[in-house]
Amino acid sequence: xxxxxxxxxxLVKPSETLSxxxxxxxxxxxxxxxxxSWIRQPAGKGLEWIGRIQASASTxxxxxxxxxxxxxxxxxxxxxxxKLTSVTAADTAVYYCARGVYDSSGxxxxxxxxxxxxxxxx
Amino acid sequence: xxxxxxxxxxxxxxxQRATITCSGDKLGDKYVCWYQQKPGQSPHLLIYExxxxxxxxxxxxxxxxxxxxxxxxxxxxQAMDEADYYCQAWDSSTAWVFGGGTKxxxx
Numbered sequence: 001x002x003x004x005x006x007x008x009x010x011l012v013k014p015s016e017t018l019s020x021x022x023x024x025x026x027x028x029x030x031x032x033x034x035x036x037s038w039i040r041q042p043a044g045k046g047l048e049w050i051g052r053i054q055a056s057a058s059t060x061x062x063x064x065x066x067x068x069x070x071x072x073x074x075x076x077x078x079x080x081x082x083k084l085t086s087v088t089a090a091d092t093a094v095y096y097c098a099r100g101v102y103d104s105s106g107x108x109x110x111x112x113x114x115x116x117x118x119x120x121x122x
Numbered sequence: 123x124x125x126x127x128x129x130x131x132x133x134x135x136x137x138q139r140a141t142i143t144c145s146g147d148k149l150g151d152k153y154v155c156w157y158q159q160k161p162g163q164s165p166h167l168l169i170y171e172x173x174x175x176x177x178x179x180x181x182x183x184x185x186x187x188x189x190x191x192x193x194x195x196x197x198x199x200q201a202m203d204e205a206d207y208y209c210q211a212w213d214s215s216t217a218w219v220f221g222g223g224t225k226x227x228x229x
Contacts, residue, residue, distance in 0.1 A: 037218070045223075046208065046220060046221070046222045046223040047157075047165065047208055047210075047220040047223070048220070049217065049218040049219070049220065052217075052218070060217055062216070062217065063123065063215075063216065064123075096164055096165075100218065102212075105153065105170055105171040105174065106152070106153025106155070106170065106171050106212065107153065107155075107210075107211075107212035107218060108153075108155040108167055108170045108171075108210070109155075109157070109165075109167065109210070109218075110167050110170075110176070112164040112165055112166065113164065114164055115164050
């Protein structure tokens with residue numbers, strides 16, 4: 001079955017760039033049906049959608065983070081990536097990659113990675 | 123931007139019905155999903171298209187959506203249902219939106 005696995009540094013210094021990658025295994029990343037997304041969750045808090053990319057390379061970002069976020073995809077490697085610039089302590093969170101689906105049943109995230117904790121600290 | 127509002131916490135006795143609400147402007151015009159998240163785990167899809175259950179989700183979980191409020195109902199709540207629950211919808215201005223989450227305690 002399809003699985004998602006996040007990877008990247010667990011510690012990032014303030015003002016630097018957070019970079020994470022999500023590897024997709026057991027299935028195709030190239031289907032236009034899916035919206036490959038990043039979602040984060042600060043400790044003890046709720047979920048925040050960061051942005052998404054489709055196989056067409058079309059992207060959409062949370063307006064509150066748009067100026068600092070870039071999501072890209074490498075279909076040959078079956079992975080997609082997140083870059084978040086100028087990080088502060090407020091960006092400390094567990095970062096999840098997830099597969100979004102949009103069809104006649106609406107929008108939903110039907111598959112999630114296990115998450116990776118990223119701490120912003122000097 | 124579009125917002126979804128959930129109660130921070132709900133308590134229920136084992137075997138009783140638990141109800142978790144999610145409120146948003148004209149939410150009934152949108153499809154709502156619900157996710158369950160247990161401590162240390164990633165969220166997983168519990169309900170989609172307001173009331174449909176993915177394969178493997180127990181029938182005691184049900185959903186509805188009308189007006190400005192969507193509701194997740196757990197009938198015959200079990201101790202294993204103690205978790206955080208999040209509603210989610212899609213809005214043209216904000217894209218994917220989550221509620222703030224509700225911590226369900228089974229006393």
